[in-house]
Amino acid sequence: MPFTLYPAVDIRGGRAVRLVQGRASDETVYDDDPVAVAREFAAEGAQWLHIVDLDAAFDGEPRNRRLIAAIVEATGVPVQASGGVRSMRDLDDSVAYGASRVVLGTMALEEPSFVAAAVAAHGDKVAVGLDADGTTLKARGWTAGSGDLFDALHRFTxxxxxxxxxxxxxxxxxxxGPNLARLGEGADATSAHVTASGGVSSLDDLRALRRAHPRVDGAIVGKALYAGRFSLQ
Structure with missing residues (x-):
């Protein structure tokens, strides 16, 4: 099974940034032009891009959709968009702006029935993001607890x-390094595909993820690329 790398471009205040453990106070600005960052990843051979609207994740206001549309137009690479989808209109708009897949986070956890409606409307363009501290899920930019990881996997599957x-x-x-044990437990609890995120620091980590579980078929990579630990090439 192919294993897909998703270079991450996190957007806050119109700039490409990285946070540590989701803390807004622990931000590093990597570039003032997220489109240029995405274009560079595409030139290096990215097959997908993972674009996070951090402004929307924190305050619910989708401020960066035009930037996401510009990234789609500039790169021609499928975009997986995440951050701040709080309604069906938000989801519809994300797809209309060019996202090939939209990750539902807070809305999925706080109003699970929305997921069923989203899947009915957009099928496999919808993914659910499960951000966990241990087995406790976190919502609203990781500022609030919101249920159990395994309960959510079962319900949404x-x-x-x-x-x-x-x-x-x-x-x-x-x-x-990724939490391979927890990732495997999660993949065991669903029949769906799983994309891993968090901790990748080396090519050895990616090799370990490829072997972690048959349903783990991709990884989001952020800081390791920005820090020059390895490149997409």
């Missing part, structure tokens, strides 16, 4: 979700 994006918050932005 029954609703027809075909992809989960699993983030181990304790590893995010830490370059400390």
């Amino acid at each position: 029954l609703m027809g979700v075909v992809r989960f994006v699993f983030t181990d918050i304790s590893r995010d932005g830490m370059l400390s």
Whole structure:
């Protein structure tokens, strides 16, 4: 099965940034032009891009959709968009602006019935993001607890979700390696595909993820690329 790398471009205040464990106070600005960053990843051979609207994730206002549309137009690479989808209109707009897949986070956890409606409307363009501290899920930019990881995997699988994006918050932005054990447990709990996020620091980590579980078929990579640990080439 192909294993897909998703270079991450996190957008806040119109700039490409990285946070450590989701803390807005621990921000590093990597570039004032997220489109240029995305174009560089595409030139290096990216097959997908993972674009996060951090402004929307924190305050619910989708301020960066035009930037996401510009990234789609500039790169021609499929975009997986995440951050701040709080309504069906937000989801529809994200797809209309060019996202090939939209990751539902807070809305999925706080109003699970929305997921069923989203899947009915957009099918496999919908993924659910499960961001966990241990097995406790976090919502609203990782500022609020919102249920159990395994309960959510079971519930959303029954609703027809075909992809989960699993983030181990304790590893995010830490370059400390992925949590392979928890990832495997999560993949065991669903029949859907799983994209891993958090902790990737080396090519060895990517090799380990490829072997982690048959349903783990991709990884989001952020800080390791920006820090020059390896490149997409």
